[in-house]
Amino acid sequence: MATFMVIAFAASTVDIACDGHAVESLHQRHHGWANSAQVGGAYLGAAIGSGLFLLLVAQVEWAWAMISMAVLLSLLGLPFLLSPSSKPEAARLQRPSVTNALRRVEMRKGLVLAAFYAASQKWGLFMLGPFLIDAGVDLGSLGTINGAGGMIVGFGCAIAGGACVRAWGSRGIMILALILQTVALSGLGLAAWTGNTTQSLLIPLALASSSGIMAIGFVGLYARFMELSDPRQGGVDFTLFQCTDALVSMIGGVGSGWIAQHFGYGACFGAAAAFTALTLPVVVLLGQRPPSLSEENGISHSSGAVARQL
Incomplete structure (x- = not known):
């Protein structure tokens, strides 16, 4: 157990460092591709x-x-x-802290956005594996969904998501993913209610919802996280967003299992589809691009570079 704790601590530390490095180093126009690398890299x-x-x-x-x-x-x-290093430690003028992050209004709005969006994308999918097994999908097909098939679809959609974020912005991609996920979850709910659980229908829906749509949506969400993170403490801010995502996911795992057990898979997927649809106005309202943090602080990337040279 001690070894596992060391591994978990090391993995989380590396993850935070990578997120902070991306926020500090990359211009906003590169956020789409950066998060294609993050999401696609997770699948790889x-x-x-x-x-x-x-x-x-x-x-x-x-x-x-x-x-x-x-x-x-x-x-x-x-x-x-x-x-x-893109930012020598000597050049850091502010000590990163959770308190500094939570003081910012845009950061608090971002945490609400993270909670709603993570719930809309993930809560309906916790019962996908048990549903597919109970629907008669064989273990080989389920392995394809969770393994090679999911990796290929997820990686491809993560790359596509990066291009779309670059072209249309993160909010537009998040809205598109929510619409597509609502349709996919509604299809799964309808299949569960009617008993029309043929593999030719379920496997494409499962791959689309659990890998393709989620990958596109989270590229957009992570790009929004980067926009909202203060470059002076990118690791702290981005980690707060991801911790909110993880906390909401744990709550959803318990809740989805309870709904499926007492009311059936159809109710579980239907409720998730309804919540996903209700998240749309939240994303429209909170997903607006915030003012540049460098402008907020009176510091631009170019002036920061000049200051470091001086």
């Missing part, structure tokens, strides 16, 4: 962690598989070790 990382690792265990046993994964992680970390 899951494939490496749950797929490649199991293949290594089968071939060379546990100890050597762990050593191989440690070497791979070290190689993946080389770009950060070899690249110069």
